[in-house]
Amino acid sequence: MTEHVPVLLDRIVELFTPVFADRDGVLVDATVGLGGHSDALLEAFPRLRLVALDRDPAALEKSRERLARHGDRVDFVHTVYDGLPEALRSVGLSHADGILFDLGVSSMQLDRTERGFAYAKDSPLDMRMDPTTGFTAADVLNTYAPGELVRILRDYGEERFAQRIVKSVVKAREQEPFTTSGRLVELLYDAVPAATRRTGGHPAKRTFQALRIEVNGELEVLRRAMPAALGALKVGGRIVVESYQSLEDRLVKQALAELAKSRTPEGLPVELPGHGPELKLLTRGAEKAGEEEIERNPRAASVRLRAAERIGEPR
Numbered sequence: 001m002t003e004h005v006p007v008l009l010d011r012i013v014e015l016f017t018p019v020f021a022d023r024d025g026v027l028v029d030a031t032v033g034l035g036g037h038s039d040a041l042l043e044a045f046p047r048l049r050l051v052a053l054d055r056d057p058a059a060l061e062k063s064r065e066r067l068a069r070h071g072d073r074v075d076f077v078h079t080v081y082d083g084l085p086e087a088l089r090s091v092g093l094s095h096a097d098g099i100l101f102d103l104g105v106s107s108m109q110l111d112r113t114e115r116g117f118a119y120a121k122d123s124p125l126d127m128r129m130d131p132t133t134g135f136t137a138a139d140v141l142n143t144y145a146p147g148e149l150v151r152i153l154r155d156y157g158e159e160r161f162a163q164r165i166v167k168s169v170v171k172a173r174e175q176e177p178f179t180t181s182g183r184l185v186e187l188l189y190d191a192v193p194a195a196t197r198r199t200g201g202h203p204a205k206r207t208f209q210a211l212r213i214e215v216n217g218e219l220e221v222l223r224r225a226m227p228a229a230l231g232a233l234k235v236g237g238r239i240v241v242e243s244y245q246s247l248e249d250r251l252v253k254q255a256l257a258e259l260a261k262s263r264t265p266e267g268l269p270v271e272l273p274g275h276g277p278e279l280k281l282l283t284r285g286a287e288k289a290g291e292e293e294i295e296r297n298p299r300a301a302s303v304r305l306r307a308a309e310r311i312g313e314p315r
């Protein structure tokens with residue numbers, strides 16, 4: 001089993017140091033996963049209290065084991081991260097001094113064949129981060145109208161051959177519904193032109209990404225989660241977000257930029273003194289991992305990190 005190596009860990013510790021060094025404070029790890037970032041942050045800041053969220057019960061179980069050595073400094077909440085304010089309230093808190101999002105799937109989710117995230121292995125077409133609820137990737141493939149499928153592949157997978165793929169999918173599902181990834185991967189090999197296969201990565205990559213985003217409602221959840229999280233951040237508190245896809249990074253960038261503008265009391269953007277912004281951006285553009293980290297941890301190659309500090313009360 002591959003170990004999940006936390007991405008840009010030193011930079012994250014550095015960004016949270018002014019908030020948590022030698023001080024009591026609450027950090028929400030909105031995507032605790034296997035607890036890699038959380039473990040290191042609890043170690044670095046001995047007075048930190050952590051609220052750990054994940055929508056995947058298996059991830060919560062793993063991180064609970066890993067973080068047990070920190071005792072009652074950690075609370076775990078099974079939730080989708082747009083429920084962050086309610087999660088805080090469920091453990092008796094209203095605001096946080098720090099919030100961390102490390103978006104996407106963990107190595108554990110990719111490794112567990114039965115979860116259906118990996119196209120390299122033949123597995124059930126599931127892809128739910130929370131297998132206790134919702135619909136599967138097979139449901140999407142077998143029941144969505146062709147036009148909807150094309151939209152999903154284009155919007156969430158940025159797939160150029162969406163029309164061609166969906167035509168093959170519809171033909172195939174009329175014969176027999178999809179149940180496993182192997183049949184879909186085979187179909188994608190035939191549907192994506194050979195020339196693109198050589199240059200555009202694995203022919204299943206974009207379709208699998210699109211299905212995963214649809215099954216988990218990833219972009220809609222993130223769109224709701226950013227304002228919910230920023231509203232729960234104390235003045236002086238910091239938020240750090242790591243994205244691995246341009247679609248997610250764009251949403252994060254917009255949400256942070258919006259609150260970093262000065263505003264009139266009515267909420268309209270202005271450039272006048274006395275109408276300060278809510279947020280100060282701590283990163284110029286998005287930060288990336290260095291070559292050395294990418295060498296050690298290939299997952300770091302696509303990371304985009306953005307961070308901000310709350311400098312004014314929410315309006």
Ligand SMILES: C[S@@+](CC[C@H](N)C(=O)[O-])C[C@H]1O[C@@H](n2cnc3c(N)ncnc32)[C@H](O)[C@@H]1O
Pocket residue numbers: 004005006007030031032033034035036037038053054055056059079080081082102103104105106129221
């Ligand atoms: C990249 S992993 C986090 C890894 C973690 N930082 C570590 O160091 O071990 C992302 C985690 O976020 C969870 N996740 C993804 N989307 C979520 C959502 N909308 N709500 C809650 N958890 C989510 C996934 O289940 C996964 O466990």
